[in-house]
Amino acid sequence: MTIRPRRSALYMPASNLRAIEKARSLPCDVVIFDLEDAVAPEAKEAARANAVAAVRAGGFGDRELVIRVNALGTPWAEEDLAAAAESGAHAVLAPKVGDAETVQAYQAALARAPAGTGFWAMIEAARAIFRLDAIASAMAAARPGAFVLGTNDLAKEMGAALTVERTPFLGMMALAVAAAKGHGLAILDGVYNAFEDDAGLERQCAEAKAYGFDGKTLIHPRQIEGANRGFSPSAAEIAWAEAAMAGFAAPENAGKGAIRVNGEMVERLHLVQAERILSISGKTLG
Secondary structure (H helix, E strand, C coil): CCCCCCCEEEEEECCCHHHHHHHCCCCCCEEEEECCCCCCHHHHHHHHHHHHHHHHHCCCCCCEEEEECCCCCCCCHHHHHHHHHCCCCCEEEECCCCCHHHHHHHHHHCCCCCCCCEEEEEECCHHHHHHHHHHHHHHHCCCCEEEEECHHHHHHHHCCCCCCCCHHHHHHHHHHHHHHHHCCCEEEECCCCCCCCHHHHHHHHHHHHHHCCCEEEECCHHHHHHHHHHHCCCHHHHHHHHHHHHHHHCHHHCCCCEEEECCEEEEHHHHHHHHHHHHHCCCCCC
């Protein structure tokens, strides 16, 4: 089973060639070439060309490469989507996805992209929260997909305080994870703006991991180490996964749906979770 880690997803303004070059050596799991928020209107076309050239040039190792396009209805969307579809990027990240119809419109615009090109959706509009299941369903029917939480935009629209604790957003986070995982999508947590606050980042990563997020989007390279650490399996999780795999592999447990592992009941359905833990931890699956 192939599982791609997405512990750390770093936004890089595609208008900045030095930043793009630096990304080739950063230890993040995902590089998001941003054509949207981080790029001024007069630099949009150059940023698009830079992103496509960087993806085609390669040199990013195992990192997943994603292009965040400008939203449908903007002057740049059509050309962004056409270029991203043929760039060879692993996925295209779409902003302002508020309903299933918007997903379908993006999918139509990406019709020329290879079938394996993923479609990722920014969940950053308040109205999207009430349509999460429909959005996820529309995405799962087409391409490999992921939700990316946009807490900055949600906070702005709602007039809510975006604190370390994120109390106004906890319910939304749980709903987003349930919708994504219920339809087989990945999900990444929103950014933490205070990029010099290591303790705050650690807290948000631990919280997001507990909720079921696969990783966190980042705005600064110094946050990569904290996100990688926060979303990597702990020693206890790895030990549990190894014990579960070994337990079900034992001849005496053949055909059993549940076994006892270190004092707790583990069902066969938990093997998927165990395999994911071991894969992300870099272990070789048997």
